[in-house]
Amino acid sequence: MVDVEAGFLKFFARATGETNPIYFDEDAARAAGHPSLPAPPTWLFSLALAAPARRGGVLDPDNGMGVDMRRILHGEQSFAYHRPIHAGDRLTLTTTTRDIYEKRGGALEFIVQDTRAVDGAGELCAEMSVVTVVRHG
Amino acid sequence: MDKAPTTFASAQVGDRLAEHVQGPITRTTLALFAGASNDYVPLHIDSDYARAAGMDDVFAHGMLSMAYLAQALTRWAPQDRLRRWSARFTAITPLHATVHCRGEVVEILEESGERLARLKIGAWTGEGLQTLDGEAMVALTDTSGTGT
Numbered sequence: 001m002v003d004v005e006a007g008f009l010k011f012f013a014r015a016t017g018e019t020n021p022i023y024f025d026e027d028a029a030r031a032a033g034h035p036s037l038p039a040p041p042t043w044l045f046s047l048a049l050a051a052p053a054r055r056g057g058v059l060d061p062d063n064g065m066g067v068d069m070r071r072i073l074h075g076e077q078s079f080a081y082h083r084p085i086h087a088g089d090r091l092t093l094t095t096t097t098r099d100i101y102e103k104r105g106g107a108l109e110f111i112v113q114d115t116r117a118v119d120g121a122g123e124l125c126a127e128m129s130v131v132t133v134v135r136h137g
Numbered sequence: 138m139d140k141a142p143t144t145f146a147s148a149q150v151g152d153r154l155a156e157h158v159q160g161p162i163t164r165t166t167l168a169l170f171a172g173a174s175n176d177y178v179p180l181h182i183d184s185d186y187a188r189a190a191g192m193d194d195v196f197a198h199g200m201l202s203m204a205y206l207a208q209a210l211t212r213w214a215p216q217d218r219l220r221r222w223s224a225r226f227t228a229i230t231p232l233h234a235t236v237h238c239r240g241e242v243v244e245i246l247e248e249s250g251e252r253l254a255r256l257k258i259g260a261w262t263g264e265g266l267q268t269l270d271g272e273a274m275v276a277l278t279d280t281s282g283t284g285t
Contacts, residue, residue: 015173078223
């Protein structure tokens with residue numbers, strides 16, 4: 001369970017040089033028809049980092065895969081949207097490891113994880129897939 | 138730009154997004170983005186750590202460029218028209234790079250009763266190195282009934 005926090009969304013807007021005020025000014029967001037600040041398209045990735053899975057995380061040495069952080073690269077990323085996410089929402093994230101495969105005779109390993117974000121009413125809001133590349137050797 | 142970008146609602150195959158340029162990416166950019174995006178992997182913020190891991194120096198988060206690419210898309214169409222999108226990270230974005238986000242409508246199609254534009258999208262450094270290669274599906278007709 002993770003909260004979508006307005007302060008974090010404003011910090012993200014600033015850190016990414018966002019100039020569209022609907023992403024950092026509540027008045028502008030409401031004037032554009034939003035109940036509060038909208039979470040930008042990539043925000044689910046950051047929410048998942050804020051609320052890591054209890055088990056099975058790629059970097060988690062105790063309850064996950066314990067992959068060495070120095071060896072990882074982000075390979076691919078995708079998002080799909082079903083309902084808008086706004087500041088003040090509380091979401092439940094569920095992550096499933098869908099696939100692990102290797103290329104180049106094991107020199108590169110690919111970990112595919114899918115995350116679903118569901119709101120308090122049980123409605124699916126957004127989904128994402130993350131492909132993490134582990135460099136061996 | 139050789140022609141003014143068209144509005145998304147009347148999108149046609151061949152239409153291009155206005156090029157969206159961000160950067161140059163400094164160490165400050167990376168420090169702020171690490172904190173703001175909850176991504177504390179030290180490869181992006183600690184030069185000593187990055188060099189010990191075999192890299193030349195810190196390098197940009199792939200998700201920073203993807204956030205810039207999202208800005209290119211939401212400058213073309215409101216975010217609630219974005220149905221799904223994806224990107225492959227095809228090269229590391231080095232420190233001091235500028236990020237040039239581009240996109241082009243490659244297909245207009247119907248799906249689940251909606252008219253959608255399929256866009257090829259990507260990011261390049263100022264030197265022309267492609268760092269992200271992706272695709273986005275944007276709804277052209279408003280079927281939500283709210284007008285937003």
